[in-house]
Amino acid sequence: MFHKGLWYQNYKQTKMVVWMLLVLFMIHLPFQAIMTLESWRTRQTQLRLQFPIQPFEFYIYEIYNLFFQGMFAFIVMFVIIFLACLLIGVERNTRRMDFSFSLPFARKDIFLAKWLYGACIITVFHSVNFFVAYFIFMQSEFGSELANFTLLELFVGPLLGFLFIFSFALLIGTFTGEMISQIALTFIFGIFPLGLYFLVAALIDVHGGHYPSQPDWVENITIFYHVFSHINTSFVDLLYPIIGIILFAGIGVVLYELNKVEHNGEFLIFKGLHPLFLVGITLCFSLLGGIIVSSLAPYDATTLRIITYWIGFAIFLFFSYLITKRLLQMNLMVKNK
Amino acid sequence: MKIKHLSKRIHQSEILSDIDFEVKTGSIVGIVGRNGAGKTTLLRTMVGIIDPTKGDVLIGNDSIFTNPKLKQEIIFVPDSSQALKAYSTKEILTLYKSIYPQFDEAYFQDLMERFSLPFIKRIGNYSKGMKALFSLVVAFSTRAKYILLDEPTDGLDVILKKRVLKILVEEVAENNVAVIISSHRLDELEFMANEIVMIKDGRVDSHYELDTMKSQYNKIQLVFEGHIPEELENKVKVINQTGRVYTVIIGCDNKETEALLKKHKPILYEELPISLEDLFVAKLGGDDIVS
Numbered sequence: 001m002f003h004k005g006l007w008y009q010n011y012k013q014t015k016m017v018v019w020m021l022l023v024l025f026m027i028h029l030p031f032q033a034i035m036t037l038e039s040w041r042t043r044q045t046q047l048r049l050q051f052p053i054q055p056f057e058f059y060i061y062e063i064y065n066l067f068f069q070g071m072f073a074f075i076v077m078f079v080i081i082f083l084a085c086l087l088i089g090v091e092r093n094t095r096r097m098d099f100s101f102s103l104p105f106a107r108k109d110i111f112l113a114k115w116l117y118g119a120c121i122i123t124v125f126h127s128v129n130f131f132v133a134y135f136i137f138m139q140s141e142f143g144s145e146l147a148n149f150t151l152l153e154l155f156v157g158p159l160l161g162f163l164f165i166f167s168f169a170l171l172i173g174t175f176t177g178e179m180i181s182q183i184a185l186t187f188i189f190g191i192f193p194l195g196l197y198f199l200v201a202a203l204i205d206v207h208g209g210h211y212p213s214q215p216d217w218v219e220n221i222t223i224f225y226h227v228f229s230h231i232n233t234s235f236v237d238l239l240y241p242i243i244g245i246i247l248f249a250g251i252g253v254v255l256y257e258l259n260k261v262e263h264n265g266e267f268l269i270f271k272g273l274h275p276l277f278l279v280g281i282t283l284c285f286s287l288l289g290g291i292i293v294s295s296l297a298p299y300d301a302t303t304l305r306i307i308t309y310w311i312g313f314a315i316f317l318f319f320s321y322l323i324t325k326r327l328l329q330m331n332l333m334v335k336n337k
Numbered sequence: 338m339k340i341k342h343l344s345k346r347i348h349q350s351e352i353l354s355d356i357d358f359e360v361k362t363g364s365i366v367g368i369v370g371r372n373g374a375g376k377t378t379l380l381r382t383m384v385g386i387i388d389p390t391k392g393d394v395l396i397g398n399d400s401i402f403t404n405p406k407l408k409q410e411i412i413f414v415p416d417s418s419q420a421l422k423a424y425s426t427k428e429i430l431t432l433y434k435s436i437y438p439q440f441d442e443a444y445f446q447d448l449m450e451r452f453s454l455p456f457i458k459r460i461g462n463y464s465k466g467m468k469a470l471f472s473l474v475v476a477f478s479t480r481a482k483y484i485l486l487d488e489p490t491d492g493l494d495v496i497l498k499k500r501v502l503k504i505l506v507e508e509v510a511e512n513n514v515a516v517i518i519s520s521h522r523l524d525e526l527e528f529m530a531n532e533i534v535m536i537k538d539g540r541v542d543s544h545y546e547l548d549t550m551k552s553q554y555n556k557i558q559l560v561f562e563g564h565i566p567e568e569l570e571n572k573v574k575v576i577n578q579t580g581r582v583y584t585v586i587i588g589c590d591n592k593e594t595e596a597l598l599k600k601h602k603p604i605l606y607e608e609l610p611i612s613l614e615d616l617f618v619a620k621l622g623g624d625d626i627v628s
Contacts (some may be wrong), residue, residue, distance in 0.1 A: 003435070003436075004435040005432055005433075005435040005436035008431065008432055008435060009432060012423070012424065012428065012432075094419055094420060095415065095417055095419040095420040096419075096420045097386075098381065098386050098413075098415060098420060099420035099421065101384075101385060101386040102384045102385065102386050102408065102411075102412075102413045103405075103408065103436055104405055104406050104407070104408035104409040104436070104437075105405055105406075106405045107405075259388075260388070261381075261386055261387050262345075262347045262378075262387055263347075271348075
């Protein structure tokens with residue numbers, strides 16, 4: 001996995017996104033830190049003019065927004081997923097995987113080189129930018145406020161979250177046949193446990209049952225939750241991403257070795273998964289269809305809600321079955337010479 | 338390099354079926370077959386891009402699938418240079434030098450000069466012919482022992498093609514490499530290949546040295562007073578018919594057919610030199626009469 005050629009190839013393939021990621025991390029952390037401090041200073045000055053004796057207080061969420069929540073953290077996550085897709089999905093859409101697999105390297109090494117390459121980039125970019133932002137904050141008049149937060153919640157948690165989603169997106173790429181399905185399934189499975197809970201809970205609710213309260217484990221097994229949720233995080237909480245990263249990289253190696261290059265360009269690489277995906281995707285969209293159509297009925301009209309729910313379910317079942325069947329047969333291989 | 342009982346199923350259809358042959362260094366092996374016969378799949382499996390359903394590819398006695406390092410001795414040149422189109426010439430050089438330890442940079446520079454190929458910032462900007470040529474230059478420079486070429490002269494003009502064929506032959510003679518070529522250009526294969534593997538429906542239909550293969554068949558031009566007698570037509574392979582002039586192929590050891598032929602007393606009976614194309618039509622052409 002340390003073959004120079006593989007790293008060179010990976011860099012060449014992802015150069016633009018890597019630089020984009022660096023700029024985004026710079027905006028997300030140091031630049032946002034400077035802007036946050038500036039806006040606090042402005043607010044402080046205005047407050048002093050209006051209420052000279054009232055002390056200035058900032059909202060705690062502003063610190064969280066700066067370090068792991070907010071729009072930029074989301075954009076960074078999206079670009080990390082895109083990086084994983086460039087490393088595997090795009091290889092499949094074009095002829096690059098043919099080239100990689102003809103090289104004198106084991107498939108395991110090819111996959112681990114990709115994983116390590118992405119993991120190193122994320123770790124270096126995040127760490128450097130985090131500590132620059134942290135230093136800027138420490139040096140400011142608000143520096144003492146950082147004592148209320150641990151490095152686990154501000155630094156280790158978010159870093160592991162990014163590595164977790166990268167490993168996950170790369171794993172998805174080992175069984176999807178091209179880039180679009182890799183992106184789509186990363187997002188779908190990234191929120192799947194919470195999403196499925198929402199669909200089932202709504203089904204129960206429509207049929208007169210109590211909307212079930214959400215158990216903690218549903219969040220804990222939802223990948224995206226670990227990217228953004230680090231408030232008061234503990235070592236135990238970090239075990240989820242740590243175990244996830246090791247597990248995803250390990251399963252990724254196994255699936256990449258079993259690669260069926262001849263199915264590149266198709267929705268899935270392993271044809272045995274087709275029935276599972278056909279049933280799964282159709283069922284989830286049918287449940288969603290039920291919720292959407294039943295929302296048109298008045299909330300207290302129980303029977304009407306049930307009827308509209310099943311009408312929506314049936315309509316979505318019909319169309320999602322046809323679309324999914326098409327989807328599983330598509331081929332998006334670029335074949336130009 | 339030994340191709341051991343390779344089989345491959347894709348989408349429930351048998352693309353390759355029990356392919357078994359050996360390639361020795363110092364030879365040029367032509368792989369021929371009709372479109373969709375499985376030639377490209379065979380080449381892709383021989384270099385480990387595709388896993389076979391059954392069988393193995395050995396170098397010495399080791400499998401390239403369990404010991405991928407052996408693939409330093411195999412280079413595959415596909416019919417498209419799509420994979421590396423975004424690289425500059427220098428970047429390709431850096432990439433290949435880091436992958437193939439025996440990469441010969443001096444030879445690379447020499448070939449680039451010989452073919453007047455410029456160093457450019459994007460391989461994709463080479464013309465179609467230049468791309469094909471550049472792929473070959475890179476492949477030769479790796480000093481791999483087995484060079485697998487898929488339609489190598491596709492897109493080259495006649496002059497370039499002749500130079501490429503010449504260098505292929507030189508490469509085999511001087512550096513003791515083996516070149517395995519999948520091509521539809523049977524005239525080119527005839528010029529340089531010493532062995533021919535014919536693939537039909539995913540199976541090796543025949544594998545002979547070209548001269549041996551040619552000596553097994555006779556190509557005869559016949560003219561009868563009327564049409565060719567039906568009992569004769571069923572025994573020979575008619576590869577061409579123009580009016581009453583028939584060109585047929587029969588096996589050399591097929592005495593019975595030869596006797597039958599003479600019995601019908603053709604007005605004209607002339608043996609013609611047989612080409613690879615004739616053999617291709619005779620062996621793989623099915624029942625279609627080519628005219």
